[in-house]
Amino acid sequence: xxxxxxxxxxxxxxxxxxxxxxxxxxxSVNNLQWFHQxxxxxxxxxxYIPSGTKQNGRLxxxxxxxxxxxxxxxxxxxxxxxxxxxxxxxxxxxxxxLFFGTGTRLTVIP
Amino acid sequence: DTEVTQTPKHLVMGMTNKxxxxxxxxxxxxxxxxxxxxxxxxxxxxxxxxxxxxxxNESVPSRFSPECPNSSLLNLHLxxxxxxxxxxxxxxxxxxxxxxxxxxxxxGEGSWLTVV
Numbered sequence: 001x002x003x004x005x006x007x008x009x010x011x012x013x014x015x016x017x018x019x020x021x022x023x024x025x026x027x028s029v030n031n032l033q034w035f036h037q038x039x040x041x042x043x044x045x046x047x048y049i050p051s052g053t054k055q056n057g058r059l060x061x062x063x064x065x066x067x068x069x070x071x072x073x074x075x076x077x078x079x080x081x082x083x084x085x086x087x088x089x090x091x092x093x094x095x096x097x098l099f100f101g102t103g104t105r106l107t108v109i110p
Numbered sequence: 111d112t113e114v115t116q117t118p119k120h121l122v123m124g125m126t127n128k129x130x131x132x133x134x135x136x137x138x139x140x141x142x143x144x145x146x147x148x149x150x151x152x153x154x155x156x157x158x159x160x161x162x163x164x165x166x167n168e169s170v171p172s173r174f175s176p177e178c179p180n181s182s183l184l185n186l187h188l189x190x191x192x193x194x195x196x197x198x199x200x201x202x203x204x205x206x207x208x209x210x211x212x213x214x215x216x217x218g219e220g221s222w223l224t225v226v
Contacts, residue, residue, distance in 0.1 A: 031213060031215075033214065033215065035217075040219070041147075041198050041200075041219065041220040041222070042217070042219045042220065043153070043200065043217040043220075044217075045214060045215075045216060045217075048213075048214040086152060086153075088215075097143070097155050097158050097166055098155070098215055099155070100152035100153050100154070101152060102152060103152055
C-alpha cells in the first residue's frame with residue numbers, strides 16, 4: 001500500500017510560536033486531508049488539499065502533488081492546538097479509502 | 111460539532127459477549143467507513159460501504175461483522191472478541207465511495223472499546 005510519513009514525530013512549542021509539519025507520500029494521490037485529533041479521540045478535518053494552497057485562520061496548508069509532499073503551517077500557536085496531527089491520502093485509482101500517516105504529536109506549552 | 115454520530119461512546123465487553131457499535135449520518139453521504147485505532151497509532155481502515163454495498167474489507171477477522179441497513183446507518187457487530195481488539199473504533203462518511211474533487215471524509219467522535 002501507499003506509504004505516508006510525517007515529520008517531526010513530536011513537537012513541543014511555546015505558545016505564540018510558529019511551526020511547519022510535513023507529510024511525504026509514496027504514490028500519486030487524488031485525496032489528501034489534514035486532521036487534528038484532540039485528546040478525546042475526535043478527528044477534526046482541517047483541510048482537503050490534494051494540491052495547491054489553502055488557508056483557514058492561523059492554519060494553512062500546501063500540497064505539491066508532483067513532488068509528493070504536503071505541509072501544514074500553524075502560526076501563533078495556542079494551547080488548544082495541542083494534539084496529534086495526521087495527514088491522510090487515498091490513491092489516484094480505487095476507492096476513497098484514506099491511508100493515514102504516522103502523525104505529529106504537538107504540545108503547546110503556556 | 112460532528113455530523114457523524116457514534117454510539118456508544120464507551121463499551122466494555124467480555125470475550126463471550128455480542129455487542130454492536132452504531133453510526134449515523136444525515137449529510138446525504140453515500141459512502142461510510144469503519145476505522146480502528148490503537149493507542150498511539152494512526153487509524154487503520156477496516157471496511158468501506160459504497161451505496162450500501164460492502165466495497166472494501168481490509169482482511170478484517172470475521173469476529174467483526176459490518177452492516178449497512180440504509181444509506182444513513184452503519185453498524186459494526188462484535189462477537190467473540192479478544193483483549194487485543196480493545197481500541198478506538200471510528201466511523202466516517204463521505205459524499206461518494208470513489209475519490210474525486212471535494213470528497214472530504216468526515217469522522218465521528220469514536221467508540222472506545224475495551225474487551226475484558
